[in-house]
Amino acid sequence: MIQIQAISFRRGTKHLLQDASATLFAGHRAALIGRNGCGKSSLFALIRGELEVDEGEVLVPSQWRIVSVAQETPATSRSAIDYVIDGDRHLRQLQTELAVAEKAEQGDEIAHLHAELAQAGAYDVEARAATILDGLGFSQQQLTHPVSDFSGGWRMRLNLAQALLCPSDLLLLDEPTNHLDLDAVIWLEKWLQRYEGTLLLISHDKAFIDQTANHIISVEQQSLVTYTGNYSSYEKQRAERLRLQDIEYQKQQQKIDHLNSFITRFKAKASKAKQAQSRIKQLEKMEALMPAHQDSSFRFGFSAPASLPSPLVGLEDIALGYGEHRVLEEVKLNLVPGSRIGLLGRNGQGKSTLIKLLAGELAPQLGSFTLSQGCTLGYFAQHQLETLDPEASPLLHLQRLDKKATEQDLRNYLGGFDFHGDAALAPVAPMSGGEKARLVLAILVYQKPNLLLLDEPTNHLDLEMRHALTLALQTFEGAMVLVSHDRFLLGAVCEEFYLVDQQKVAPFKGDLDDYKSWILSKQTPSTVTHDSLSSTDTGPKENRKEQKRLEAEKRKLLHPFKQLLSQAESQMDKLNLALADIENRLADNSLYLDENKTELTGIIAKRAELSQSLEEVEMAWMEAQEALDNAEADFDATS
Incomplete structure (x- = not known):
C-alpha cells in the first residue's frame, strides 16, 4: 500500500500540502481531486520519487512497478504500434538480449529468454497494443504511420497507450481524458474497470471518476481527506459534512432556489422521452449536492442577450468538407432561442467540422447557410487559447472589448472567474491551460452572445469551474451547440442530442446511456438508425424536410410563452432574494x-408587500406554464 504520512510540501513560497496524510491500499482505484494548482501533480511526482517532501514521508513498496503517462513525445519515425510497445522497456530489453543470444548461438540462454518473453507477454503484445490503440481512436492504417505524422493531441494518446500496455502495480494517470473524445473516454473506463493493479488518477470529469474510482482523495485546505466510494458518493459525504458544520451554507440558498425553479420548469414541460427523464434525475441530484461546492471561487452567469432573433441559424442541404474530402452531406438544422443541442459521434465523423461551419471558420461546399443579422456568436474551441495576447493581462483583454467600463467593474467581473487581485493584472504568457481557458470563457460570457458554440469547453478546467459553467449554461437564453466528452455537462445542459455519423447529422432519441451502449457494442449505424434515431433517417427526403419544418415552426410558436416564463422566474428570484433579506433583518x-x-x-409591512407580489408573480408563472402546455398540445394535435 501507499502511505502518505504527515507530509508538508511547498513549491517556491507557496505551501501546497501541510501535515497531510492518506493511505491507498493495493487494488484500490482512487481519484485525486482538488482545484487547479493545489498540488495534485506534485503529489504524483512525490510518489514517483522525482520530488522530495519538506517534512513527513511518502512510502511506496519498493517492488511495485509504477507506470505513468509520459508528457513529451519525440517526433520519431517509429511506427505508432512500435512506439507503444517501446514503452514496455523490460520486454524490449529481453528482445534485445534474445537477438544477441541467437547471434552467438547460445542455446540455453535462448531457451531461458523465450520463457521470460512468454511470461512478459511478448507473443501477443502486438495484438494487445493494436486493441488499445483501436480503443483510443486510431484506425488500422494509422498503426503503421510514424509518430512524427501525428498532432500533439494524438501523440498524447500514444503516450497513454504506452502506459496502459505496460505491466504495472501502480498506474498514475494525470488527466487521461483531456485529449480524448467521448467514445475513447467510454472505452478507457471499461479498460480501467478491468485493471487489476492500484490506480491513482487525477481527473475533473465527474462521470469518468464515477465509473473508475472507488475512493476519493480530496485536497482540502492543504490537507488530504479520503472518502470511500466514487465521486457521487464523495459529493454526498462532503455535502453532509458541510451541512453539519454549517459553513457559509446560507450563501448557497439563492443558487438552490434558482436550481429548484429550473427543475420545476423542466419537469412541467418534459415528455416521457428517456433523455428528459434522466436529465431531471440528474438536476434533482445536483440540488442536494450544492453544499459540496459552496466554497467554490467561481461566480458568473450569462446576461440576457441584447436580442433573440428566430431562427438564429438555418442550414439546408449543407455539404461540408476539406478539398475533395467530403465530411458531411445533406445537413439540415435550424437553431432558435432555447435550442440546446449536444453533438455525439465517434472521432473524425465531423462534429468539430459542423461547429466550424456555424462559427464561420469553414464555408459550405453546397447548400444554404443562413445566419440571422442579429446573431451574436460566442465560440469556444481549444485553439482560441492561443489567440490570447501573451503580453496582455485579463483586465486589459476586457478593457479592449469595453473601453467605457470602469476598472473596478471589470475586476469584479474577473473575480467571478477566479482572477483576483494581482492575477487580473498578470500577463497571459505564463498562465496554465486552465487559466487561459477560464479567460477565454470570461471574454465569451462578457460579450452577451445569443448563440453559443462550445467545442470541448471543459478541457483543462477543474471540477469547481466545470460545476460553475454547468450552472451558468442552464440559465442561458439563446441557442447552444455543445461538443464535449464530459457526460455530466452534456446531460445537465442539453435537451436534444444529434448523432454525427457516416456523413449524416440526425436526431438521437436515446440518452447518454444509450449512446454508451452503442459505442461499446460497436453497433452498425443502420441498426442504431432503426432503434435510436429519428425516423428522418429512414423516411423519404420530403418527409425529412417536412419534419424539420414542423420542428422549427413549433419552436418559433412556443418561444413567446417560454419568454414569459423566463421573465416570471427572474421576478421570482428577485422577490425571493428581497424576502430573504427581510427575514435576516x-x-x-x-x-x-x-x-x-x-x-x-x-x-413587517414591506414583507407583506413582497409576499403579495411574489404570490402574484407565481400565479402569472403558472398561467404562462399552462398557456405553454396548451399551445404545445394544440400544435401536436394539429400537426
Missing part, C-alpha cells in the same frame, strides 16, 4: 426594542 433581536418599533412596523 427580522432575525435581529435589537429590532424588537421599543425605540425601533417604527422601523419594525415598516419592515
Whole structure:
C-alpha cells in the first residue's frame, strides 16, 4: 500500500500540502481531486520519487512497478504500434538480449529468454497494443504511420497507450481524458474497470471518476481527506459534512432556489422521452449536492442577450468538407432561442467540422447557410487559447472589448472567474491551460452572445469551474451547440442530442446511456438508425424536410410563452432574494426594542408587500406554464 504520512510540501513560497496524510491500499482505484494548482501533480511526482517532501514521508513498496503517462513525445519515425510497445522497456530489453543470444548461438540462454518473453507477454503484445490503440481512436492504417505524422493531441494518446500496455502495480494517470473524445473516454473506463493493479488518477470529469474510482482523495485546505466510494458518493459525504458544520451554507440558498425553479420548469414541460427523464434525475441530484461546492471561487452567469432573433441559424442541404474530402452531406438544422443541442459521434465523423461551419471558420461546399443579422456568436474551441495576447493581462483583454467600463467593474467581473487581485493584472504568457481557458470563457460570457458554440469547453478546467459553467449554461437564453466528452455537462445542459455519423447529422432519441451502449457494442449505424434515431433517417427526403419544418415552426410558436416564463422566474428570484433579506433583518433581536418599533412596523409591512407580489408573480408563472402546455398540445394535435 501507499502511505502518505504527515507530509508538508511547498513549491517556491507557496505551501501546497501541510501535515497531510492518506493511505491507498493495493487494488484500490482512487481519484485525486482538488482545484487547479493545489498540488495534485506534485503529489504524483512525490510518489514517483522525482520530488522530495519538506517534512513527513511518502512510502511506496519498493517492488511495485509504477507506470505513468509520459508528457513529451519525440517526433520519431517509429511506427505508432512500435512506439507503444517501446514503452514496455523490460520486454524490449529481453528482445534485445534474445537477438544477441541467437547471434552467438547460445542455446540455453535462448531457451531461458523465450520463457521470460512468454511470461512478459511478448507473443501477443502486438495484438494487445493494436486493441488499445483501436480503443483510443486510431484506425488500422494509422498503426503503421510514424509518430512524427501525428498532432500533439494524438501523440498524447500514444503516450497513454504506452502506459496502459505496460505491466504495472501502480498506474498514475494525470488527466487521461483531456485529449480524448467521448467514445475513447467510454472505452478507457471499461479498460480501467478491468485493471487489476492500484490506480491513482487525477481527473475533473465527474462521470469518468464515477465509473473508475472507488475512493476519493480530496485536497482540502492543504490537507488530504479520503472518502470511500466514487465521486457521487464523495459529493454526498462532503455535502453532509458541510451541512453539519454549517459553513457559509446560507450563501448557497439563492443558487438552490434558482436550481429548484429550473427543475420545476423542466419537469412541467418534459415528455416521457428517456433523455428528459434522466436529465431531471440528474438536476434533482445536483440540488442536494450544492453544499459540496459552496466554497467554490467561481461566480458568473450569462446576461440576457441584447436580442433573440428566430431562427438564429438555418442550414439546408449543407455539404461540408476539406478539398475533395467530403465530411458531411445533406445537413439540415435550424437553431432558435432555447435550442440546446449536444453533438455525439465517434472521432473524425465531423462534429468539430459542423461547429466550424456555424462559427464561420469553414464555408459550405453546397447548400444554404443562413445566419440571422442579429446573431451574436460566442465560440469556444481549444485553439482560441492561443489567440490570447501573451503580453496582455485579463483586465486589459476586457478593457479592449469595453473601453467605457470602469476598472473596478471589470475586476469584479474577473473575480467571478477566479482572477483576483494581482492575477487580473498578470500577463497571459505564463498562465496554465486552465487559466487561459477560464479567460477565454470570461471574454465569451462578457460579450452577451445569443448563440453559443462550445467545442470541448471543459478541457483543462477543474471540477469547481466545470460545476460553475454547468450552472451558468442552464440559465442561458439563446441557442447552444455543445461538443464535449464530459457526460455530466452534456446531460445537465442539453435537451436534444444529434448523432454525427457516416456523413449524416440526425436526431438521437436515446440518452447518454444509450449512446454508451452503442459505442461499446460497436453497433452498425443502420441498426442504431432503426432503434435510436429519428425516423428522418429512414423516411423519404420530403418527409425529412417536412419534419424539420414542423420542428422549427413549433419552436418559433412556443418561444413567446417560454419568454414569459423566463421573465416570471427572474421576478421570482428577485422577490425571493428581497424576502430573504427581510427575514435576516427580522432575525435581529435589537429590532424588537421599543425605540425601533417604527422601523419594525415598516419592515413587517414591506414583507407583506413582497409576499403579495411574489404570490402574484407565481400565479402569472403558472398561467404562462399552462398557456405553454396548451399551445404545445394544440400544435401536436394539429400537426
